[in-house]
Structures are given as structure tokens and as C-alpha cells.
Amino acid sequence: MSQGSNKALEFLNSRSLDFGSTAGAAALIGKANGNPIKSIYVYSKPEWTALVTRADSPIQTVADLKGKRVAVTRGTDPYIFLLRALDSVGLSEQDVEIIQLQHADGRAALEKGDVDAWAGLDPHMATTELEKGSRLFFQAPEFNSYGVLNVREEFAQRYPGYVERVLTAYERARKWALENPDELKQILAKESRLSDAVAAKQLERTDLKNSHIGEIQKEVIAAAGDVLKKSNVIQNSVDIAQTVNELIEPQFIEQIASNFPHT
Numbered sequence: 064m065s066q067g068s069n070k071a072l073e074f075l076n077s078r079s080l081d082f083g084s085t086a087g088a089a090a091l092i093g094k095a096n097g098n099p100i101k102s103i104y105v106y107s108k109p110e111w112t113a114l115v116t117r118a119d120s121p122i123q124t125v126a127d128l129k130g131k132r133v134a135v136t137r138g139t140d141p142y143i144f145l146l147r148a149l150d151s152v153g154l155s156e157q158d159v160e161i162i163q164l165q166h167a168d169g170r171a172a173l174e175k176g177d178v179d180a181w182a183g184l185d186p187h188m189a190t191t192e193l194e195k196g197s198r199l200f201f202q203a204p205e206f207n208s209y210g211v212l213n214v215r216e217e218f219a220q221r222y223p224g225y226v227e228r229v230l231t232a233y234e235r236a237r238k239w240a241l242e243n244p245d246e247l248k249q250i251l252a253k254e255s256r257l258s259d260a261v262a263a264k265q266l267e268r269t270d271l272k273n274s275h276i277g278e279i280q281k282e283v284i285a286a287a288g289d290v291l292k293k294s295n296v297i298q299n300s301v302d303i304a305q306t307v308n309e310l311i312e313p314q315f316i317e318q319i320a321s322n323f324p325h326t
Contacts, residue, residue, distance in 0.1 A: 066165050067184075069138035071213075075100055081218045082229060086140030087280055088208035088287035094310045095288075095297045101219055101312040104212040104230055105280065106237070108270040110204040112141040114148060115173060115183040118196035122180055125201050126152045131179035134162045134169035140208055141166070141182035147206045147290050156294055173197065186257050189264035208283050211276065219312075226315050234319065237271050275320070277313045284310070 068089035074080040076098045083100075085093070090102050116122045122131070125148045135142045149155055164172055166184045170191050173181040183191070183199070191197040212233065219226050240247045244266070252262040288303035297303070 067136045067139045069136060072098055072100075072138065075213060075215055078215065080215075082212060082214050084210060084212055086143070086208050087211045087284045088143045088291070089139055090211055090213050090310060091284050091288050091303075091307060092138055092143075092291065092296060093213075095291075095301045095306050099216040100213040100310070101216055102211040102213050102276060102280075102310050103219070103226065103312050103315045104233060105209050105274050105276050106212055106233060106271075107210040108207075108273065109185070109210055110202065110207050110268040111185040111188075111210070111265075112144045112207055113183055113188060113199040113203075114145065114180055114201040115188055115191065115197050116180045116200055117173060117176070118198060120179065120198070120200075122200055124152075125149060126154070128180055129154060129158050130160070132160045132162055132177075133180045133182065134164045134172045134178040135182040136165050136169065136184075137161075137163055139166075139184070141184050143208065143287050143291065144203070144206050145182040146294050146296070147287065148201055148203065150290050150293065151203075185265045185268060186251075186255055186261055189261045189268075190257065193258075193260055193264060205283070206287075208287050209276075209280050211280070219315075223315070227319055230315055231319055231322065234274060234316075234322070237274055240271055275313065275316055276311055281307050281311055 068085035071083035071085050072093040075083045084106060090100060093100060135145050146156060162178050166187050169181045170187040172178045174191060174195055192199060214226055248262045248266055252259050285303055285307045288297060291297040292299055
């Protein structure tokens, strides 16, 4: 239902939101650019992005993207995923033609043939995979940088009790979701206007077992940060390790954890 992490970060930075969900690596971009946020919770460990092309496309590998038109939403996990995928085969953003589109428009452009590939995001990715036969030609779950909930620093400092209240609601929902997978699928399908098959495919790629944020997330986000510096998305002067440490704040979920034993 999100337009993308980039939009959530814009709204947080403008104080239009107090809480906003993003990918972990996208939150790092925001923090590195002066967005005063803290990442306080893992709402999912998803494999929500992959590189996608049409069923009849000759593209088979990341290397095949050289010189091709690729749709992507800058500042989001699919964008960072694309950069890491290109870097893994010795390519960079300069080796492809980036077509900047929000997620839903990127999917439409792929299906119409306006682009050769798309850095996809669920549920749009699952929809085109099941309904149009689009192919996920490159998957790397370890490149997906977690779904995190961010809060404005000022809000967290002024209203720590409210932060804990929000996370308590998230934890109740997470526990219920794990205990009621069929009902969860029905809610997702209804609220996102998805078919049951698409909702099921998205949930297959979504792990809700752990909500604690800490060292594991720091490692994944920092690895993305290194590629973002190479790609000049984050300035070379930024200390990635320090910025990640300033971004990740585990204290709030740790404070309420005793009410919600690890599932």
C-alpha cells in the first residue's frame, strides 16, 4: 500500500508523519542526508524485491542488463537492491539506463514493454509474476534490508510512552498474524485489493518471526551503505558505521519485549 520508502522519508522529514515504515537501507540514506529519524522496530524480514523481466525477454542474468532500460524507484530497497546486484557483477548504475518510476508505474512500464527490466517490489512483483508470467531473474534474499519502523527523533524524545504504545500495538498484530495465517492472508488480500494467490505469494516471502532490531540489521544496512557510497548515493565523507549506529535504536522494543515473549 506504500508508494515507497522515499515517500515515507519525505513525510518524516517534513514532520507530516511521526512514524513511517521503510526499508532499512532506505532509512540509512535518509539518516545520512540529515533526516532526523531513529529505526526502532523490525516489522518484517521480507524478500520483497528482486529483478524482474517479461516472460519472453532474453535477459537471464544481471550482466545482461548492461545498456538496458531498468525501471526503479530511487531511494527505496529495490533501488538499493539493483545497485548491489550490479556491483556484484562489476557493473554500476552508469552501465544501465535508469527510468525513475514509483513502484506501481514501474510494473506497468515493464508489462507494456517500455523498459527491459524492473527492480520490483511486492505485492506488485507477485502480481505481475502470477498474472503476467513475469520472471524474477535475479533473487538475493540477503540483499533485502528488512522492513523497519522509523520515528522522528524529536517525537521519541518528547513522547517515549507513545512510542512504546505504538510498538505494543505492532507486537500484538505480529503475534496475531503468526497465529492466524489464513486470516492474515484474507486481510492482506482485502485491504490491498489483491487476489488470494498474490497475497499468498507475498506472504511466502515475508518472515514475521522476529521484531527486535539490533546487530543483525546493522550488518545488513551497513553492507548496503558501502555500495551506496560507491554509487555516490551517500557522500564519501559519511561514516557508514557511525551513521548506522545513530540510526538503529533498540531500546523501545527491548522495554516492551517482556510483554511479548519471542515467538
